Amino acid sequence: MIKKLKYATILLILLISFIFISISSYATTISKDLSDNFFRLHILANSDSKEDQDLKLKVRDNIIEYMNSLSYDGLSKEEAINLTQEHITEFENIAQKTIEDEGYNYNVSLEIGNFYFPTKLYGNVSLPAGYYDALKIEIGKAQGKNWWCSLFPPLCFVDISSGVIDEESENLLKDNLSDEEFAIITSNSETVKFKFKIVELFSNS
Secondary structure, three states: OHHHHHHHHHHHHHHHHHHHHHHHHHHHHHHHHHHHOOEEEEEEOOOOOHHHHHHHHHHHHHHHHHHHHHOOOOOOHHHHHHHHHHOHHHHHHHHHHHHHHOOOOOOEEEEEEEEEEOOEEEOOEEEOOEEEEEEEEEEOOOOOOEEEEEEEOOOOOOOHHHOOOOHHHHHHHHHHOOHHHHHHHHOOOHHHHHHHHHHHHHHHO
16 A cells, blocks of 8 residues: 555656646747747836836837838848847937937937846737847836837837737738747637746746
8 A cells, every 4th residue: 555655656746747847848948939039129218207208109209210211021030130230320319319309318228139028018919028139228217117019020010009910910920930829929718828827937937
């Protein structure tokens, strides 16, 4: 009896270990694939005051207007990063001029790198927390609420007031993600929500 209990305990431990390793491997793979397939734009306001938040949005609008003139459509992620790097001085000048035109003397700093992001919602797309390549723009003390979008796939130019991405942008996501990854960031089913939480949990760990 004791021997059977011992064997049962060992089997249970092995089963739990297998399940944990499988879940961990799944979450790590999905998190890495999502990270590898996005290049994000991240703008941080000086503070949470209404004036600083309004300024952040004006900087955003002028930055995106310039990005739109460069045309990110049809580029790979690496090409989008290279294009951004080539024009980073112009981005900085636009951001600084916007700040000064609005009557503020905040400094602005820009950096392309790999940064940690908490879980973010963009229309009907949710990206789990994790490290993503991004262009980060910091205004002043950069202690206020931030705004983000995706330069690759190019979703920065989508009107999110409706709360959903359009069909063209949805197709861009489908083209660059696996079916599983696309479902995780766009579906509201309980099963997919559970998978999202798993990815989020292991990403935060």
